[in-house]
Each structure stands twice: as C-alpha cells, then as structure tokens.
Amino acid sequence: MEQRETAGALPQADAESLYENAACGLLVTLADGVILRVNHTFCAWVGREAEELVGRAKVQDLLSMGGRIFHQTHWTPLLAMQGSVAEVKLDVLHRDGRPLPMVFNAVRHTSATGTWHELAVFLAHDRHKYEKELLLERKRAEGLLARHQEAQRALAVAQEERDRQKTVAEDRALFAEQMMAIVSHDLRNPLSVIRMSTHLIGMGELSSNQLRALGRLSASTLRATRLIADLLDFTQARLGNGLQVHLEPIDLHALVAESVEDLRLAFEGRSIVHQQRGRGACVASSDRLVQMIGNLVANAITYGAPDKPVVVTSAIDDRTFSIAVGNEGAVIAAELLPHLFDPMTRGQSAQEGTHSVGLGLFIVREIARAHRGSVTVTSANGATTFTALLPRAAETAA
Template sequence: MSMQVRNSSATGRACHEGHDQHHGQAGRNGHDGHDGDKLYEHAPCGLLLADTDGLLLRANGTACGWLGFAPSELAGIVRIQDLMTAGARLFHYTHCMPVLEGRGSVAELQIDLRHRDGTRLPMLVNIVRRREGGRLRDQWALFMATERQSYERELRHARKLAEEALEARRDAECQLRDLNDALCAADRRKDEFLATLSHELRNPLAPLRSALEVMRRTPAAEGPNARLLGVFDRQLHHLTHLVDDLMEVSRITQDKMELRREAVDLAALARAAVCDTAGLMEQARHSLELALPEQPVTVDADPTRINQVLVNLLTNATKYTPPGGHIGLSLAIEEDRGTGAHAVLAVSDNGIGLPPHALGTVFDMFSQLEPALKRARGGLGIGLSLARGIVELHGGSITADSEGEGRGSRFTVRLPLAQGAARIQAAAPAWPAPARILVVDDNADAADMLLMALEQFGCEVRTANSAGAALALVQEFAPEVALLDIGLPDLNGYELAQRLRALDAGRGMRLIAATGWGQEKDRQRAFDAGFDHHLTKPIDFERLRSVLAAPRP
C-alpha cells in the first residue's frame, strides 16, 4: 500500500508530549516519574523512539500491543522499516526520509505496518526529529487508521447517497415540471376543445330555435301541434343548457366567470325557474309544492346565474325522482348573529336519494351515481358542480342531504341578503319599434330562420351568406342593426365589423356578434373589433329584445 505525506499538522502533539514526559517533563510539572511512565505506556496512541536509521530504541505499551511484540523484542533489535509493508518501505525511503531530513517533521503520514502475525495495520503517523544528548532521534506517534478509513468510507458512501438523492430530486423536479407543462397543455387543449364543441353544437341549434319561434307565431301552433312544439321547445332548451353548462364550468375553474350583480327578488327568480322546468315536471307527472313568501327576498346577485342554479337543481330533482314523484321548493330568511341574514332556498324530492359516501362528492365535476352504461336519466354530471361554483362566487354555500338510497334528497342554497338593496327592476318592456336588420351567416338555414323570426316581430330583414355580399347589401339597404356570424367564408366577422365601421353607413349601425364562440376572450375580441353586443347561438330572443331596446353603448 502506498504512503501519503502531508506537510503540516498539529495532530499527535499530545502523544509526542508523552516522549517529553518520559524525559522528565512530568517531573517539572510536579508529577512523579511513575505517573509519567504510566501516561507514556498507556497513551491512546502508539509511541516509538528510533535513531535516524530507524532502529527502535523504545516502544510504549500501546504500540507493542498493536504490533504484537513485547518491548524487549523491539528495542535495539528491530528497525521501524522492518515493520512496514514492501510498498510502504519504498515510499519511506524515497519520500518520507528526504522530507524528514530537510524539514525535521512529517505529519499525517498514511502508512501500512505489519502485525507480528502478518496482518496489515493501517496507520496514520506523525514523525518529529529532535536532538537529545547530542544525538538525533526520531519520535513516532502512531494512530490506528482502521476506524478512520471506515469513517471515510461511510462519508464517501453518505456523499454518494446524498448526490444520488440530489440527482433523483432534480430528476423528480424535472419530471414534475414536464408533468405540469403537460397538464397545462392538456388543460388548454381541453378549453379549446370545449370552445370548439360549444361552437359546433350551437350552430345547428340556432336555426332550430329560430324556426321554433316562427312556428309558435303561426296558426299551426294551436291545437294538437302545441304539444309537439312544447316538446321541441323543452329539448332545445335542454341542449342549450348542456352546452352552456360546459362553458360555464370551464370559466369557473379558471376564475373567469363575470357576475353582473343587481338587486333581485329571489322569490321571483324561483317562480321563473319553476316555469322553465314546468314541461319536464309535467312530462314526469311530478307534483310540485311551493313555499315562497309573498314579499320580495332581495339578494345582490346575477339573476341569470342564480336562475341557472335553480333550474339545475329542479332539473336534477326531476330526473332522479321516479314518475309521479313529489318535489318541493321553499324559500325563507334565516337570521344568524355571526354571519348575518341569509336567504335559504331548498329543493327537495322523494327520489332515489344519495348514499352516505356520495354526499361528499356529489358536487364534483362529472360526478354520477351510476356508471354511464347504466344511466337512463341523461346528463353530463356537471350541473351540481356548476351550481356550487356559481353560489360560491356569490359568497353563499350549497349543501346536499339525504337519509339514504331511495329516501329522497334535499339541496339547500344559502345566499347573503342584500344590505340596503335598490328597488327591483321592473319587468322588461315589449319588443322595440321595428328596425331594419341585416343578418349575415354562412349557414343558410340559420340566416333564413332568423329572418323569418325577426319578421314575426315586425322587423325588416335582409340576409347575406358572406362578408362580401353583406358589404354590397349595406349600401342599398342601410340597416340600423347587423347580426354578424364570426365564421364566414371570405372574411371573418371581426374583419367584417371593422370594414363596416369604416363606411359612412356603418358608423352609426348597431353591430351584434351572433356566434357559437362564447368564451370571454371571444367576447373581448368582438368588442375590440367594434361590436356593440355579443350573443351566443342559439339566439335568446328575449335577450335580443333587451339588446335592441337598450340605448346604444
């Protein structure tokens, strides 16, 4: 084994002092020679005294014990080189001796000695050359390095483990970043897919809604056909709500839903929701019990969003209650000294109920009590998730209770009462005076059906199926209002709006985006392009009436 020399250290000085004590220092400090010899003999390191050729003159008991010799077998008989391995002996002659002769000391020399039985003994050695009685003597201090080497091995192993753990942590962090990037990309793709799906579903719904509005204002809507039109109306509303729910949940999860709050009568909203779901309840032969106060219960809320909540809860109760069931809708005011007054809306039923394990997850996205193949009641499992999101945005809460499967359910909504609320807005006025309206849509069915519906309200209407045709028609028709689709074959609706605004005839025109694209970024892009309003397909004619009746922004 090779030897290594380090040039300076204070290690072992205490053991060298053992030599000094042996030569009388102990006596100078006030200790007798016996104590000094005892300290020398049993020092925690091996102590050797040799001449410059390496002949051992003395060895303490610790060194003799480590080497397996009696003191009499070493002193004056054995040279220190005889106790070294071959490699250590060569290193001692070529490296250690020159340093010792030139500097007078060698510190922390790592060397292998041999036990009497041939066992290798790893040692850490300090050597000091001193003059004693006119002669040079080498004082050796030996330290067993077995534990040191073991400790160093443990340190190297611990360092290796730490480096491996650090590398594993870095790999895990990289994987987490990659996973997070993948999840963000998947979330963006999901939003894009939902937006595209919503657009594609709304496009065919638009002409159906317009056609239904036309049919309801014809003699054919009377008699036996009234029931058929009612079916069409309910199913169109259902499809439209499904599309809207998809987009609303996406907005809520991204904190992008915008509330248009106003002072509203919750009792009036509850009655409106009952009207919206009356067809479904009649079809299922349910009985509805209302417990609504006569006086207004005013909350500061977005009436459209709260209507969504109520319709979803009533629709949910209707679906999950067997035919001929009983549904209840109640509204009351609850006083609480800690949280203030709240309006408490409750929708109850005697339907299939909720098992205990479902009470904690019923409001989760896509939560369903039954696998998809076993469901006969339909739905995407997002209505309750949407309801919770809307209620929490209003500072309220929604809870579900049930006594178990087959024992019905109860959903309770709590909303803070408005403080010093303004008066409730009056009912919307009738349709405004007839107007000249241009409808631009590349879907001929959608354009024609919207034309027919608007003509029913006394409007003068023209249609165009491209941006180029619309620009040409504007010059001769001079419309007051233009309903523009966004996805046109030549220019998109945003570009068409900008072109219209650049015309003399288009500066005072009311521009309304009528599109299947309904995300907030689509609304903002429409306003940036010069639109006054943004409506999603299928057009809600009551919403369109409000837009036409309102002063231009």
C-alpha cells in the same frame, strides 16, 4: 537547595527503567537506519528481543513494503532537509508477520562524530480503527449522497415532465372550453329559429299526432336551450370572474310559481308542487333564479322517484330568502356528496333515457355565489333536498 535537586533529578536506575518501559517505543538509529538502541516497549510490540535488532537490523527492515518505499522516497529526504518528521503513520511487521499500525516521530542530530536519528513510536490501533471507520462512514455518506443526487435528478426530470404534461393539459382544457363556448353560442341562433317555428306551427290546425310531435319538439328544444345556457355559463365561470347577475326587486313567490308552471309543461306527466312561506320583497336576478330552479327541478326529475312529486319551496325571512327543491327516491352516496357541485359530476341512479353533461348543479352553485349566497344538499331516509340560501338586501347581494 538539596530538596530542589532531589525533585528535579531521577536516580540512574529509575531513568533507565523509564526509558525502557516508556509509553511509546524509543529508538536511536544511524542515518542509514541501522538501529543503535531500542527500548523494551518497542521490542514487546514487535515480538523481538533488543539483541536481534541493535546493530543487526534497520528500521526500514521492520516496515511493510509500502512503508519501505515511503522511507526511501519521503522519510530520508525530509529528515535531511528539515531535520525532523512528525506524525508519520506506517505499518511495522510483527515477528509473526502481522502489520502493526504505528505513528513515527523522528529528529535528526549531527555532531563531529556523525549523524543519528532519535525516533518516538506510538501504537495506532485505536487511531487506525477510527480512521477505517471514518473512511467507511465517508464512503457510506458518499454513497448516500450519490443516491440522493440521483433521486434529485430523477425528481427534477419527473417534475419537468409533470409541468410539461400540466401545460399540455391546460392548453387542451382551455381550447376545449373556448371551443365549447363558441359552439354553444353559435347553436343558440338555430335553436331560436326552431323554437319560433314550432310556435308558429302550433298556431295552425294540427292533428293529434302532429300536436304530440310538436310537443316533443318543443320540449327537446327547451332542453337543448337549457343545456347551451349551462355550457355558456360554465365557460364564463371557468374563464372569467364568475357569473354576471343583474340585481332588481322581485316577487319571489310569483317568480317561482311561474317558473314551476313552465316546468310542468316541459316535464309533462311529472308532478311538481310549489310551496311558499313568508312575505316581502327580495333583490335578485330573476333570470338567474329561473335558471337555478330549472336546473334543480331537472336534477330532481332525473334522479327522483318517477311516481313521487317534486316539491319546490320558496321562503322569505328577515335577512334571507331561499329556494329549496326536494324529491323522494334513492339517496345520494356519501362519498359523492363532497363533489356533487363539481362540473361534469353525475349521480349513479339517473332515470333511463335522461341525458346530462353534469353542469346543472355546478351552475346552481355559481348562481348562488354570484348572489353572495350558498347552496347545500341533504340526502337521507329516502329524500333529497337542495337549498339555495340568498341575502334579501341589495347591499349584501351586490
């Protein structure tokens, strides 16, 4: 029992020391704020002696102007109504005028002898610093958010404008392709009349000059007809589901030989050689193959050396057949190779006087795709070769 009493109570001197040197400021005031008692901790914080404060100063006198206003408008009414105030942060002025952020807790007591307040005060330097940093970070975050939102709005405007421009471009492209298809289709009839008339005129007796003029007219008509066919196929490939092909058994070598013979007439003065390898029947669209050979030879004539032959090779093996067209001359630039089969693409070394809209190789690729095949190009050491590789059997080509 004696040991329990010793552990539960402190000597009077120790209790007084604990009060004076507590980890917080401790004050007792009257209801009007007059300080009745203050511990050494609080006095040390504010740089004053207890004698300067007890009975001579009010708590509100030690506060900043904002704190005094708060004490009058909030502190006093709250204590009167609810009997306590907790976690109130106010600035207390040091003797030298420095504001010290402190957190106040107060309890109101009433007895027969009167009313008094007990205050516990804590320095809030670290908390104040944390709150300032938190406020700065919040302002920084709000600034970043505002910039992000502004960027999002600008991006939305840019995307809206991009979508509008894209729609306009697509409409224009569709209109241009449809117009090109209509015009190309309508041009076929007058060209057919010109070609027929040229044939009929050639059946009569003509002078050498007339024959040369008629030959140039026939060649020009053939080139125009080929160009219109490319334009129509381009439109079909872009607006439809690819080129249409009619598959049938063909004699590949005979078809290529006949096509090469016609091209010799169209490109008078240029050497076009046909080579063949392998034997057997193939399944393909004869019209499309003739068109492919014409486009590849025209490309070789345009970009190849004029004094070198264009070599057309037809080859057949067990499962595939191929048509290759090669020419000598300047090689194709490496940066152009990946885009060579794109529409409206032309090389940089075309022979003077040649004209093309850059659809020939695009049509060649589409013809190969329509046969479930492919087309490749190699260009090195002064030679360029285009090779179309197609399946022989109908079930793989269909």
